[in-house]
Amino acid sequence: MFEVIMIVALLVLSVSLMLCIARALMGPTLSDRIVALDSFGLNLIGFISIFMILQNTEAYAEVVLVLGILAFVGSVALAKFLERGVVIDRDSH
Amino acid sequence: MAFQILLNLTIAFFWMILQNSYTSFDFVIGYVIGIAIVYFLRGSLPQTFYMQRVWAIVKLLCLFLKELVVANLQMIRIVLQPKLKVTPGIIAMPTYLDTDWEVTILSMCITLTPGTMTMDYSEDGRTLYIHSIHVEEKQEVIDDIRNHFERAIVEVTK
Amino acid sequence: MTEILISILVLIGSFLSLIGSLGIIRLPDIYSRMHAATKSATLGVVFLISGSFVFFLSEGVFILQLLFTIAFVFLTAPVAAMIISRSAHRNGVELWGRTKHDELMESYPEHLEPERDNEKADQP
Numbered sequence: 001m002f003e004v005i006m007i008v009a010l011l012v013l014s015v016s017l018m019l020c021i022a023r024a025l026m027g028p029t030l031s032d033r034i035v036a037l038d039s040f041g042l043n044l045i046g047f048i049s050i051f052m053i054l055q056n057t058e059a060y061a062e063v064v065l066v067l068g069i070l071a072f073v074g075s076v077a078l079a080k081f082l083e084r085g086v087v088i089d090r091d092s093h
Numbered sequence: 094m095a096f097q098i099l100l101n102l103t104i105a106f107f108w109m110i111l112q113n114s115y116t117s118f119d120f121v122i123g124y125v126i127g128i129a130i131v132y133f134l135r136g137s138l139p140q141t142f143y144m145q146r147v148w149a150i151v152k153l154l155c156l157f158l159k160e161l162v163v164a165n166l167q168m169i170r171i172v173l174q175p176k177l178k179v180t181p182g183i184i185a186m187p188t189y190l191d192t193d194w195e196v197t198i199l200s201m202c203i204t205l206t207p208g209t210m211t212m213d214y215s216e217d218g219r220t221l222y223i224h225s226i227h228v229e230e231k232q233e234v235i236d237d238i239r240n241h242f243e244r245a246i247v248e249v250t251k
Numbered sequence: 252m253t254e255i256l257i258s259i260l261v262l263i264g265s266f267l268s269l270i271g272s273l274g275i276i277r278l279p280d281i282y283s284r285m286h287a288a289t290k291s292a293t294l295g296v297v298f299l300i301s302g303s304f305v306f307f308l309s310e311g312v313f314i315l316q317l318l319f320t321i322a323f324v325f326l327t328a329p330v331a332a333m334i335i336s337r338s339a340h341r342n343g344v345e346l347w348g349r350t351k352h353d354e355l356m357e358s359y360p361e362h363l364e365p366e367r368d369n370e371k372a373d374q375p
Contacts, residue, residue: 005258009265009299016265019272023284031281031339038331039275039288043268045320046299050261053306061316064300068320072327079331079338164290165267172274172287181283182351204329205293210286211329212336224282224336228351 006054013047034078041071097143101127149248156245160206167207171226182228183212186221186235188243193218195246202242209234253309257302264298267291280347281339289332297321 020043024036045064052060101124108123109115128144135142171179190196196218200211203223213222225234274287304317 002254002258006261009261012265012269016269016272019269019276023272023275029281029339029342029344031335031342031344032284034335035281035284035288036275038335039271039292042288042292042296042324042328043272045324046264046268046296049300049303049317050265052303053257053261056310058307058312058314061314065316065320065323068323068327072323072331075331076334079335083338083341161290161294165270165294168274168287168291169270172270172277172291177277177279179283180349180351181280181347183282183346200333201326201329204289204332205325208286210282210289210336211333212282212340213333224285226283226286 003054006050009050010047010054013043013050017043017047030082031079034075034082037078038071038075041067041074045071094140094143094146097131097138097140101131103127104130146249149245153245153249156241157202157205160202160241164205164207179227180229181224181226182231184223184225184228184231184234186223186238188219188221190243190246192250195250196221199238199242199246202246203238206242209238253305257306257309260298260302260305264295264300264302267295267298269295271295280350281344282336282346285332285336289328293324293328296324300324 017040020036020040024033024040027033027036045067048060048064048067052058052064104127105120105123108126109119112119112123131138132142132144171177188196188199190199196214200214200221203209203211203221208226210224210226211221212224214220215222223234223238228234268291271287271291274291275284278284278287300317300321304314304321307314307317
């Protein structure tokens with residue numbers, strides 16, 4: 001029963017991942033794609049943490065942490081790249 | 094504040110030494126007794142009782158979690174209704190918080206709570222631009238944030 | 252007993268993630284999509300990770316990395332949302348036609364105002 005519930009959750013998350021990919025492919029602007037990829041990264045973290053339960057291994061704990069960091073850094077870097085010439089940022093020094 | 098925490102820790106260690114048993118359980122009991130002692134001595138100590146601030150932080154966290162759940166329920170309703178009945182808008186909200194830290198915490202709270210998201214800040218950092226997914230009256234959104242979050246954050250940092 | 256708790260956590264988490272992705276597909280413009288992507292996806296992931304954390308705690312293993320990940324997701328999701336939506340607005344990504352106010356546009360200095368195709372944006 002427990003495993004069935006985990007597999008159902010995995011299926012739901014797969015649908016969610018597919019929707020993210022669909023938006024990343026469709027997205028009219030680059031920003032839409034960034035949003036979709038950011039959300040894809042978050043969903044992937046959840047996906048792996050369910051895998052940890054199913055396979056009963058703690059080996060993926062670091063993978064979860066590093067993927068979380070990479071999803072954040074990646075989307076921030078892409079957004080900053082998009083902003084390039086426009087510098088209205090406050091200077092704090 | 095730092096002095097009171099140090100005093101409290103000293104009392105906790107003293108308790109452990111007197112009990113002659115060094116477990117984390119004894120430390121917690123000693124710390125609780127220390128809180129009581131510092132509470133009764135608060136009149137003769139230089140600053141206000143530091144547990145007040147801890148209590149304010151706990152209250153802010155509870156408010157934040159409650160609003161996060163409400164935000165998700167609202168999101169479920171918006172996404173699952175067959176026809177979208179929303180009128181989004183971008184609102185400028187002046188804030189009276191002083192330091193950068195307070196404004197940062199405020200903008201994080203705004204992003205993770207019902208219907209609002211921080212988009213940008215003005216050059217002096219005293220005006221936040223908020224995208225709200227459903228605006229009926231501009232002032233209503235601003236007052237909502239004022240009455241909930243700004244007040245709770247001021248409680249913590251005053 | 253703990254299995255029921257873990258199942259509830261995981262099911263709520265995956266449902267919220269699905270809501271977030273549905274929102275990304277359904278909502279009309281990038282700013283509204285950002286709402287779905289930050290709020291629902293963040294809480295969904297937090298539920299999933301805490302389900303995993305509770306599972307290993309009941310087996311007697313305390314995994315600190317998972318707690319770190321929860322804290323990290325809570326701290327970074329608002330920052331990523333702010334930077335992405337700000338860059339989109341500065342690049343002139345259109346707002347939905349039914350959007351009422353745009354006070355951010357008025358705040359830009361004259362020479363930095365993004366170009367925007369208004370005729371296209373007016374259509375619903």
